[in-house]
Amino acid sequence: xxxxxxxxxxxxxxxxxxxxxxxxxxxxxxxxxxxxxxxxxxxxxxxxxxxxxxxxxxxxxxxxxxxxxxxxxxxxxxxxxxxxxxxxxxxxxxxxxxxxxxxxxxxxxxxxxxxxxxxxxxxxxxxxxxxxxxxxxxxxxxxxxxxxxxxxxxxxxxxxxxxxxxxxxxxxxxxxxxxxxxxxxxxxxxxxxxxxxxxxxxxxxxxxxxxxxxxxxxxxxxxxxxxxxxxxxxxxxxxxxxxxxxxxxxxxxxxxxxxxxxxxxxxxxxxxxxxxxxxxxxxxxxxxxxxxxxxxxxxxxxxxxx
Numbered sequence: 001x002x003x004x005x006x007x008x009x010x011x012x013x014x015x016x017x018x019x020x021x022x023x024x025x026x027x028x029x030x031x032x033x034x035x036x037x038x039x040x041x042x043x044x045x046x047x048x049x050x051x052x053x054x055x056x057x058x059x060x061x062x063x064x065x066x067x068x069x070x071x072x073x074x075x076x077x078x079x080x081x082x083x084x085x086x087x088x089x090x091x092x093x094x095x096x097x098x099x100x101x102x103x104x105x106x107x108x109x110x111x112x113x114x115x116x117x118x119x120x121x122x123x124x125x126x127x128x129x130x131x132x133x134x135x136x137x138x139x140x141x142x143x144x145x146x147x148x149x150x151x152x153x154x155x156x157x158x159x160x161x162x163x164x165x166x167x168x169x170x171x172x173x174x175x176x177x178x179x180x181x182x183x184x185x186x187x188x189x190x191x192x193x194x195x196x197x198x199x200x201x202x203x204x205x206x207x208x209x210x211x212x213x214x215x216x217x218x219x220x221x222x223x224x225x226x227x228x229x230x231x232x233x234x235x236x237x238x239x240x241x242x243x244x245x246x247x248x249x250x251x252x253x254x255x256x257x258x259x260x261x262x263x264x265x266x267x268x269x270x271x272x273x274x275x276x277x278x279x280x281x282x283x284x285x286x287x288x289x290x291x292x293x294x295x296x297x298x299x300x301x302x303x304x305x306x
Contacts, residue, residue, distance in 0.1 A: 022086055026245045030170040031107075034061045034087040036078075038094030039068035044101050044124055045093035051127050051219040052091060055197070057137050059169065061085050071104050072227060075113045083111045089166050090116075099226065106229075107165055109239040115231045117159050119193070123222035130218040135182045135199055140169040142180060142200075147188035155228050156188055178202070183214065195221040 010016040021029075033056055035049045053062045069077040071092055078090060092104040099120065106116025127134065143164055150160045167184055180200055187194040198214040205211035231239070253265040 026243055030059050031089050031165065032059050032061065032085070032087040033089035033091060033166060034063065034081055034085055036063045036069075036081065036090060036092045037066050038092060038102075039066045040095055041066065041093050042095040042101070044121065045095050045103070047126050048101075048103065048121060048124055048219070048221070049091065049093050054127060054137075055141075055219070056167070061087060071106070071113070071116060072118070072229060078106075078113060079108070079111055082108045091166075102226070103223075105162060105166060107162060109231075109235070113229070114235070114239055115158060115162065116229045117155070117162060117225065118227040119223040120226050121221060122192070122224055123220075125218055125220035127218040130216055130220075132215055132217055133199065134217055138169075139182045140172065140179070141167055141182045141184045141197075143167060144183060144185045145188075146185070149188045150186075155225065155230070158228075158230055159193075159225070160186075182217075191224065193223040193225065195219075195223060 010019055035053050035056075037046060037049060041049075049062065053060050063081070067077065067081075069092075071078055078092070082088065082090065088108045090104075090106055090108070092106075094102045094104075096102070099118070101121035101124075103119045103121060104116055105119065107114050145160055145163075147156075149156045151157065163186060183198040183200060185194075185196045185198065187196075197217050197219060199217045201213040201215055202210040203213055230236075253267075255263045255265075257263065
């Protein structure tokens with residue numbers, strides 16, 4: 001049995017807290033990514049991994065040592081690293097004569113490879129090559145995808161989903177205008193994928209809405225798709241399945257309109273409005289003549305006492 005597969009009983013409180021963090025949760029933590037350098041990685045691939053690590057921090061782990069493995073042939077080492085570092089995303093870089101400047105991006109499901117796509121780097125501009133101001137670490141990027149191929153082709157559609165999963169960052173409940181300062185733009189045209197990153201500059205415009213300018217920040221990549229390893233439809237649907245605790249419970253007699261207004265329906269018994277007490281003031285009380293008219297008769301007069 002593998003050392004990571006056997007049941008481990010914690011002996012200290014620190015080990016207990018460590019295992020509790022890795023237990024399944026209704027709301028999972030932000031996905032971490034591991035960046036692995038292959039056994040024959042060159043300088044370009046190493047720089048690409050370092051720049052993407054700088055963009056992805058602090059939700060990333062960079063392995064500096066070279067690891068001799070081939071993910072499309074043997075995936076056991078990737079699954080081992082995923083379980084060891086608790087990462088569900090990975091980026092593997094390698095270089096050889098047949099596939100120069102090679103990147104493999106993928107994700108895990110239950111510590112097993114779900115799908116991965118091989119990309120070739122044809123042109124690369126590093127963060128250090130562009131002498132502009134950079135965004136602070138941990139900035140959540142805005143993702144823009146341009147190109148009809150991302151919606152038509154199944155491989156490109158899965159690549160779009162994979163890139164969103166990789167770069168989306170933490171889930172936030174609210175957005176601040178000044179925090180929207182980082183854009184990742186992906187363009188698919190003529191069989192190539194162009195990745196560009198920009199810093200958003202908010203300039204004065206003379207009104208409440210600022211004037212927006214984009215300044216290239218880096219890294220910049222020209223990619224081409226090579227091999228793909230996609231999960232089957234059944235396994236992909238299983239990975240998207242949500243637990244019952246996250247599904248909203250249906251509430252009876254409550255509806256919503258197009259604008260999001262909530263309407264509630266109340267069920268009441270039929271009321272007798274004739275017995276409804278409406279007159280509370282002394283001056284609005286019914287006179288004896290009105291009461292007798294309602295009863296349909298005349299009240300007899302009291303006889304005077306002798």
